[in-house]
Amino acid sequence: EDQVTQSPEALRLQEGESSSLNCSYTVSGLRGLFWYRQDPxxxxxxxxxxYSAGEEKEKERLKATLTKKESFLHITAPKPEDSATYLCAVQEGGTYKYIFGTGTRLKVLA
Amino acid sequence: DVKVTQSSRYLVKRTGEKVFLECVQDMDHENMFWYRQDPGLGLRLIYFSYDVKMKEKGDIPEGYSVSREKKERFSLILESASTNQTSMYLCASSFKGEAFFGQGTRLTVV
Structure with missing residues (x-):
């Protein structure tokens, strides 16, 4: 059965304290792995x-990486405005459907 | 920018009412989705559509139906609203890769 598991469920960081969020997945033939940010x-x-193992993407303080079994969202020197829930989703080859993890709630303290 | 617009941010309906949630996208996307999001359960797929008048059941279709008469519009219908359908409803559209979400409709059934 296709599954997406995110850890930790919740994370509190001090401003400037870098960390990583994990998304592990089980899917038959990965079409794509997606990261989302959700505000309350x-x-x-x-x-x-x-799309493929070894790929990396960056945007401001965020960097996403992918292996054959998991993805990491690295947050470098976070700011309070980075506080949000971060969701990971996978799309299996041959399907339109997305399978979401339950998210990591990130709180960055000033 | 992709825009997915849901007709209401907040709705309060009575048990037994027929409820319509509307979603419109402006990017000519083939695929559209309805999810519900509940604490601890993440995003669960209700229905999706890959073309006009085409639909497929997701993981939790019971108590819901959908309509897609035009490419840009995807409607979710609660045939007879019940209290266990109180939730955040999210519409999304996609072409091949990433899905883009609307702002969500917080539905309360009393």
Missing amino acids: GKGPEFLFTL
Whole structure:
């Protein structure tokens, strides 16, 4: 069965304290892995797409990496405005469907 | 920028009412999705559509139906609203890769 597991469930960081969020997945033939940011009461906002192991994408303080079994979202020197829930999703080859993890709630303290 | 617009941010409906949630996208995307999001359960797929008048059940279709008469519009229908359908409803559209989400509709059934 296809699965996406994110860890930790919640993370509190001091401003400037770098860390990583994990997304492990089990899927038959990965079409793509996606990272989203979601603020309270709003829809998820697209961040990155990764297609193959070894691929990396960066945007400001965020960097996403992909292996054959997991993806990491590295947050370098976070700021309070990075506080949000980060969602990971996978899309299996041959399907339109996305399977989401339950997210990591990140809180960055000033 | 891709825009996915949901007709309402907040809705309060009575048990037994028929409820319509509307979603419109402006990017000519083939695929559209309806998810519900509940604490601890993440995003769960209700229905998706890969073309006009085409639909497929997701993981939790019971109590819901959908309509896609035009490419840009995808409607979710709660045939007879129940309290266990109180949730955040998210519409999304995609072409091949990443999905783009609307702002969400917080539905409360009383």
